[in-house]
Amino acid sequence: MARKRNPAPAYIKHTKSGRGRLQWYDAAGIRHEKLLPGLFGSPESLAAKARLELEIATSPAAPLVTGIDPRYGASVAELLVAFLEHAERYYRDPDGKPGSEVVSLKRSIKPVRELYADLSAVEFGPKALAVVRQSMVRAGLCRNLINKRIDRVKRVFKWAASEELVPVTTYEALRTLAGLRRGRTEAKESEPVLPIDDETVRATLPHLPHYIRVMVELLWHTGMRPSEVVAMTLDRIDRSVAPWVYRPAHHKTAHRGKARAIPLGPNARAVLTAFLVDRSLTPDAPLFSPKRARDERFEQLRLGRKTKVQPSQVSRKKTNPKRKPSERYTAHAITQAVAIATEKAGVPHWHPYQLRHAFGTKVRKLFGLEHAGAALGHTKMSATEVYAQRDSALAVEVAAKLG
Structure with a gap:
């Protein structure tokens, strides 16, 4: 059973306990264990260990959201946390900082988290996504922006399907929800961007x-x-x-x-x-x-100063200002x-x-x-x-x- 500890860098430990057993702590400080096939040190055990090490390196967020069983055990909230960790690594500016797309993704998935955080990610379907979309309509967002945000939510589940955190059918079902059409929704239309004179x-x-x-x-x-x-x-x-x-x-x-x-x-x-x-x-x-x-x-x-500078006004620069000019x-x-x-x-x-x-x-x-x-x-x-x-x-x- 996964147990929480203080956050620590991810590492892998191979222990002897009859059969081979792999233990590791992810970046969030949660301990994970997996029983390997064969006896400790056997070719089967070592091969499984090597494969699992590669899986952890390829998808470090997966153990965090699924615990022992990597198959479809995550809630929507856990899935969103895992995706944001991926997004902050993937959508980066050339200077290494998270790009503006990360901000857009956070705004897009916020209503999903607020409405369906405890729902199993596998059960999040087109009807639930339609409810999320309706919450955006009621919030006063324009139709084009709502469609873009819903597409980002679909992208979250596309990534989750590629990581085998949800079955592909979950993502394919979400794709069946069509975007809002002009004149066929109560969502307001955005003003066109016109040239300035x-x-x-x-x-x-x-x-x-x-x-x-x-x-x-x-x-x-x-x-x-x-x-x-x-x-x-x-x-x-x-x-x-x-x-x-x-x-x-x-x-x-x-x-x-x-x-x-x-x-x-x-x-x-x-x-x-x-x-x-x-x-x-x-x-x-x-x-x-x-x-x-x-x-x-x-x-x-x-x-341009016409009066003499007073000693107290020679330098008013703060030693450690809270906000420094960029x-x-x-x-x-x-x-x-x-x-x-x-x-x-x-x-x-x-x-x-x-x-x-x-x-x-x-x-x-x-x-x-x-x-x-x-x-x-x-x-x-x-x-x-x-x-x-x-x-x-x-x-x-x-x-x-x-x-």
Whole structure:
């Protein structure tokens, strides 16, 4: 019987007790035992031991959720815990930290845990999933978001089936629940993301902090994603060609082996050149740093001070502040700053991603759909190398005339 102890790293111990017996502690500190075939030290016992060691290394979460019997003994809550442990290892950014998909998964499975935590995972079927979906409708979520979250719940059980924590039939049954259709559900519809007009952007810019304003202008002139602009570094910008080309180290389709090249036309180059004046940055340092922005703001305040600095005001920096400024902005920081700026400017609220839609709309109107796809970095998984090269040439043409 599994017994709990203080958390300890997983390890394996082979003991002699007549027949071969394998004991191990998982990462949660729970002890597990399995009786092996044959006598201790026999070929059958050693072969089974080696196989089980590989199974534990391949799926460290499985022993946690199923105890002695690895076949279909987990509750929904245990299954969700095991999946989240897998997700935090699998969905990681290149810097090793859990990515945004982990947050989305947690939000998606929260109502499953709240409604069916104690239910056996094998018994969680389409009707239970429909109940979870209805709870999302009542919570006021829009139809598209509900469908995405339900698909993530199905992904949890797909993973569980691949780990043999539930039978495949459990996952296949969940797949029979169709997504909500427009006009055939009480779930509200999301507002379409529309391009933002240039006049509204121009009215907003003066009310943005300097660093945020530069990033917004780059989004405006290039159509890149907010997550790409906050990651800009000098060593990722090729300034030896015209137009300049920014190649993000991390982007949306990097995990699929796709390259991303963002040409920087005259407008974008002018914005970057003006920003880099009197700033000395290391090649791999983020161009836009909240810490550097704060230091520059404080320096300007000190230079503009007309009265003598009092001894008590020479340095008010806390030794160990609870919140330290980050080295890099987040896409959410741009969204927040734009929301505040639109209120100050007295213009309708808009989202930074609308700049990408606006850029794509302009390109399509001036050059056509193919140019728009190239400029925004839209490629199919089956695209050939020749197709990608043609896209690059089209994107450069767009940047030279519009960027």
